[in-house]
Amino acid sequence: MTIKPLHSLFCLFFVPGLATAAEKTTYGLNEYARLDDIDLQVAAKLDTGAKTASLSARDIKRFKRNGEHWVRFYLAIDSAHSHPIERPLARVSHIKRRAGDYDPEQGEHYTARPVINLDVCMGTELRSIEVNLTDRSAFQYPLLIGSDALKHFNALVDPSLKYAAGKPACSNDAHTAE
Structure with missing residues (x-):
């Protein structure tokens, strides 16, 4: 007799979670991504484990255009990307610096990155996400997609x-969902 109430309790608490998981898209550790704007x-x-998304860029310069703040950069992916964006x-x-990246003379525990x-x-999902610009040429992947962007993709x-x-x-x- 005690098994039925426990079974009902199990269904009430855990089945809704399964429905939520079924609505999400499963992605792998690495994925192909198309940067539509580029x-x-x-x-x-x-x-x-990362909060934000990062794109590999170099020669990053901020400037004003018609009173608005803009950024000009080059992709730091390979030599084929020689035109400015x-x-x-x-x-x-403001991204927290890693222990090995901290410069005690500068005294800053973070680095400012344009977004x-x-x-x-x-896959088949198109989203508008925030991406910070930094030189990732020392890393294997030119694009890192962090948890904020993964939420927009409704990703597992x-x-x-x-x-x-x-x-x-x-x-x-396709329209971009927020």
């Missing part, structure tokens, strides 16, 4: 998988 496909690392500046992010909005396609990350979503296949008329 018309470029790159390999990305999905990192639930200009985007409105969404904000400036832009970028339309990114993974299975680290045992790679490229689970396949090549980006967002339709041209």
